Amino acid sequence: MDTEQLTGLFRRMTPAMLAEVAVVLAVAVLLAWLIQTLLPWLAGRLHGRRRHWVLALIPTLRILVVAVAIGWIVTLLIEPSLRNMVAILGAVGLALGFALKDYVSSLFAGVVAAYERPYRPGDWIEVDGCYGEVRRIGLRALTMVTPDDTVVLVPHLKLWTELIRNANNGGASLLCVASFYLAPEHDAHGVRRVLHDVALSSPFIKLSRPVVVVMEDHPWGSRYRIKAYPMDPRQQFQFVTDLTARGKAALQSMPVQFAQVEAMASSRDSNAG
Known part of the structure; x- marks a missing residue:
């Protein structure tokens, strides 16, 4: 694909188009923040299975928001013809597949972890020789605090390759x-x-x-x-x-x-x- 063909993929940029892209980005960031803030607050006021289901919705909804925002911005910047979409998405997908394969794997592992619940906030776990309390479960990684008060970020990717030892498994009893x-x-x-x-x-x-x-x-x-x-x-x-x-x-x-x-x-x- 030469420079002229590549240029033909994109629409002519206008101030209105740039403003719409900025609005989409702002709304996506706001929705992601609201999901990460309000759903844990709501889960804290629920009990049992309902609490776990609400917590499980957090990574799923954040991935949905990101996917919709990216799709919207792509349709704004690129002429939505079949040839253009196949060309640009194929090139972008190939580049992202190599550059972000571990990141994407961590994202999907985060979704699996949200539903299988190998760890929850408040659990004491050991991953790759590191032991501590789970304080927060994010989209890509969990935040763990060790007994020496050291904050450790553990990517969900470890779910595929490492043994995860959970000392209390969501309960209040720890041997x-x-x-x-x-x-x-x-x-x-x-x-x-x-x-x-x-x-x-x-x-x-x-x-x-x-x-x-x-x-x-x-x-x-x-x-x-x-x-x-x-x-x-x-x-x-x-x-x-x-x-x-x-x-x-x-x-x-x-x-x-x-x-x-x-x-x-x-x-x-x-x-x-």
């Missing part, structure tokens, strides 16, 4: 684990009772959920884990710290010894050999 490592000679039943009492006396404990103390035997000694739930998922780190500190103090008052680092290291080396 926490506190570990203790003891030398072999000790009263296992007594240790389990003490650690169970430590969990039940925590100010962060969610008593409506079960408390379990599990034990694993190793050549260097025993590993005990308290599995319990805090009242709020955001209290998980204070909860584990409280369990660890008070559990260690309780065990120190018993006739037990903690496992030595050297014994644990030598055991791992022998297993590796």
Whole structure:
């Protein structure tokens, strides 16, 4: 396609046409902002399935607004004949396909995520080794805040290639684990009772959920884990710290010894050999 043919694709620009393009862009931006602002506000006042359906509409409606705006502007700038439309859309589609394939994939993954709900605002998830709370789900990516208060943007494209671990899956219950490592000679039943009492006396404990103390035997000694739930998922780190500190103090008052680092290291080396 030479320069003369390319020029013939476009209409003659007029002030009225430019004004209409500007209005279309302004309306599209305004509608996208309203969708992103009003629908989360409405979802916050709904419960159950209705809330999830309203949240799921956000990326769908934003893609619809963008598509309509682009189609409208194209019909304003280009003479709407079959030859012109095939030529220009073919060239633009080929260029965008190579340049924005990851972006477009993230957009479609965002729509899939809106309906399958592998993560929701308030969920604690781990993606590609990064763990944090989902604060916002956008059209292309989600915003996650780590325990160190670092904001991480995760593209929805990860949905196709990465394992996504969801700790609470939209609920208010999140399992926490506190570990203790003891030398072999000790009263296992007594240790389990003490650690169970430590969990039940925590100010962060969610008593409506079960408390379990599990034990694993190793050549260097025993590993005990308290599995319990805090009242709020955001209290998980204070909860584990409280369990660890008070559990260690309780065990120190018993006739037990903690496992030595050297014994644990030598055991791992022998297993590796």
